[in-house]
Amino acid sequence: MRLWRLPLAPWLYLAPAALSFVVWVYAPLGRAAFLSLFEWNMLPDTPIVYVGWANFANVLALPKLWQALGNTVVYMVGLLPLSVLIPFAVALYTQDLPARWRNLYRGMIFVPMIVAPVVAASVWRWLLDPGHGLVNVALKYLGVGPVGFLTDPGIAIWSIIFITGWKLVGFSTLIVSAANAGINPSLIEAARMDGASRLGIVWHVRLPLLSSTALFLVTLSILLGAQWSFSTINVLTNGGPLGSTTNIYYLLWDFGFSSLSVGWSSASAVLLFGGFALLAFLLFRITDRYSFHDN
Amino acid sequence: MTTDVATAVLLPDARGVRGLSTSRVRGRDVLGHVVLLLLSFVCLFPVYWMLATSLRPPNAIFDVSLWPGTASLANYRATLEAIPVVQMLFNTLVVSSAVTVIQLVTALLAGYAFACWNFRFDRLVFTLIALTWLVPFQVVMIPNFLLVADLGLLDSLTALIIPHFASALAVMLLAQAMRSFPLEIVEAARIDGAGSWRLLWRVIVPNVTGALASLAILIFISTWNEYFWPLLLSRTAENTVIQIGIQMFMTEQGNQWGPLMAASSMASLPILVFYVVLQRQVVQSFMKSGLR
Numbered sequence: 001m002r003l004w005r006l007p008l009a010p011w012l013y014l015a016p017a018a019l020s021f022v023v024w025v026y027a028p029l030g031r032a033a034f035l036s037l038f039e040w041n042m043l044p045d046t047p048i049v050y051v052g053w054a055n056f057a058n059v060l061a062l063p064k065l066w067q068a069l070g071n072t073v074v075y076m077v078g079l080l081p082l083s084v085l086i087p088f089a090v091a092l093y094t095q096d097l098p099a100r101w102r103n104l105y106r107g108m109i110f111v112p113m114i115v116a117p118v119v120a121a122s123v124w125r126w127l128l129d130p131g132h133g134l135v136n137v138a139l140k141y142l143g144v145g146p147v148g149f150l151t152d153p154g155i156a157i158w159s160i161i162f163i164t165g166w167k168l169v170g171f172s173t174l175i176v177s178a179a180n181a182g183i184n185p186s187l188i189e190a191a192r193m194d195g196a197s198r199l200g201i202v203w204h205v206r207l208p209l210l211s212s213t214a215l216f217l218v219t220l221s222i223l224l225g226a227q228w229s230f231s232t233i234n235v236l237t238n239g240g241p242l243g244s245t246t247n248i249y250y251l252l253w254d255f256g257f258s259s260l261s262v263g264w265s266s267a268s269a270v271l272l273f274g275g276f277a278l279l280a281f282l283l284f285r286i287t288d289r290y291s292f293h294d295n
Numbered sequence: 296m297t298t299d300v301a302t303a304v305l306l307p308d309a310r311g312v313r314g315l316s317t318s319r320v321r322g323r324d325v326l327g328h329v330v331l332l333l334l335s336f337v338c339l340f341p342v343y344w345m346l347a348t349s350l351r352p353p354n355a356i357f358d359v360s361l362w363p364g365t366a367s368l369a370n371y372r373a374t375l376e377a378i379p380v381v382q383m384l385f386n387t388l389v390v391s392s393a394v395t396v397i398q399l400v401t402a403l404l405a406g407y408a409f410a411c412w413n414f415r416f417d418r419l420v421f422t423l424i425a426l427t428w429l430v431p432f433q434v435v436m437i438p439n440f441l442l443v444a445d446l447g448l449l450d451s452l453t454a455l456i457i458p459h460f461a462s463a464l465a466v467m468l469l470a471q472a473m474r475s476f477p478l479e480i481v482e483a484a485r486i487d488g489a490g491s492w493r494l495l496w497r498v499i500v501p502n503v504t505g506a507l508a509s510l511a512i513l514i515f516i517s518t519w520n521e522y523f524w525p526l527l528l529s530r531t532a533e534n535t536v537i538q539i540g541i542q543m544f545m546t547e548q549g550n551q552w553g554p555l556m557a558a559s560s561m562a563s564l565p566i567l568v569f570y571v572v573l574q575r576q577v578v579q580s581f582m583k584s585g586l587r
Contacts, residue, residue, distance in 0.1 A: 028438030
């Protein structure tokens with residue numbers, strides 16, 4: 001449809017947004033690719049030296065990079081119980097509660113989502129403090145601990161995942177509940193008429209109908225979970241102890257703004273972008289293929 | 296699907312009322328309440344503990360009684376003396392409001408172009424805009440930082456605003472809202488001789504206020520809570536946002552728990568109060584965005 005004859009009109013309307021995306025996303029992507037071939041420390045008066053693929057070779061040879069990639073996978077997978085499994089269990093288990101109650105609970109479990117990541121990190125830092133934090137005080141009462149939730153290299157990453165998941169669990173539960181409540185009641189009724197048990201209805205009717213919601217939540221936590229952890233990592237552990245909580249996003253920041261190595265950071269950024277795009281493409285393909293659509 | 300789920304959010308009873316009231320169902324209900332109460336507790340308690348700690352007198356900060364016996368504003372006083380909280384809150388408000396208004400306007404214009412015109416490469420451009428959602432910020436942070444530095448805007452509020460000039464999510468949501476607008480009305484207005492600019496503001500905008508309001512909530516809260524970009528740019532306490540201020544009470548040498556919790560409370564209260572007042576709308580705008 002063309003409503004007005006002036007062919008330039010849509011482009012004029014588009015211009016502010018489009019220009020912004022060119023200036024702040026696409027041009028920077030190009031500049032990052034360009035900088036990945038150079039060595040530079042970001043100071044205006046130092047020379048930018050062409051080093052070809054050396055940055056890539058150097059970065060790929062770093063054990064730190066592989067540790068960070070491994071940790072990134074732990075973040076992505078470790079988040080799934082809080083972002084997908086528990087929300088599904090809670091939403092399906094509590095579907096029969098009266099609406100008035102569900103509204104009340106909804107209001108409460110959504111709160112972490114609007115709490116700022118820095119605030120969440122500082123509150124949990126206080127709760128998990130080895131000396132006086134409430135969690136360790138309670139554990140001591142039970143004769144356990146104190147546990148170095150943020151200082152023990154084997155535990156710290158799970159504390160960060162828990163805090164990231166804490167922000168998401170209520171939101172995910174609401175998404176599943178809403179999708180579950182949107183299922184056509186006549187389908188459930190039909191299954192009941194056929195003599196399906198409660199569990200049978202959940203397993204054979206509800207879960208297949210909720211598969212697209214599940215895939216959406218999985219995609220969201222895999223693509224964004226490790227990124228969302230960034231603030232928590234930076235506020236709580238700075239990637240430590242011993243690099244045990246550093247994921248690839250934090251490593252980029254570390255290369256760029258702690259080590260001031262623009263080349264290394266850009267080379268890892270290019271690698272990350274490639275891997276991320278591939279992962280996103282795969283996840284969207286899977287979502288398209290396996291999600292089951294009602295109607 | 297979006298509308299289905301949005302309806303379900305708005306009308307939790309949409310799936311109909313069931314007349315079951317056997318004792319077995321009641322037993323399940325009780326367990327359901329237990330599960331949800333437990334989840335609510337986990338979600339709410341840290342927020343409560345933040346407020347409770349912030350109100351304790353400094354000499355009782357390690358007190359673990361669940362209810363603070365004597366309330367004291369000493370931590371708040373200490374926070375206000377240590378960092379320019381009022382200035383930071385004001386900065387945060389300025390940045391969040393500016394970003395909200397700017398993103399709504401750019402998205403409104405771009406969404407209008409997609410909804411009411413067919414033009415060469417329109418699908419390609421739309422895809423390219425949607426794809427920006429997939430570029431992790433860490434990938435473009437150095438070039439963006441260099442650009443801001445070249446413009447001489449380091450350590451300024453302007454620099455916190457301009458990279459958020461447009462949002463892919465806002466463009467997509469508003470384009471979708473406008474596409475569902477009946478074309479006959481647009482056509483009729485055009486025949487009456489209305490220009491496209493006037494039509495946008497007189498006819499389209501009044502009809503997408505719902506989408507605009509819910510986007511505004513979402514953008515405002517996300518910008519208020521943003522941490523990473525201010526962290527890169529800020530140099531002085533007077534020119535930064537409250538999220539950076541909170542961090543100043545956590546150092547390698549130790550944590551000042553009282554002022555830390557007071558600063559965190561002051562950073563959260565505006566959003567929490569807003570949430571208490573407009574709970575339904577806030578939840579709904581987050582869910583709409585999440586359901587795409």
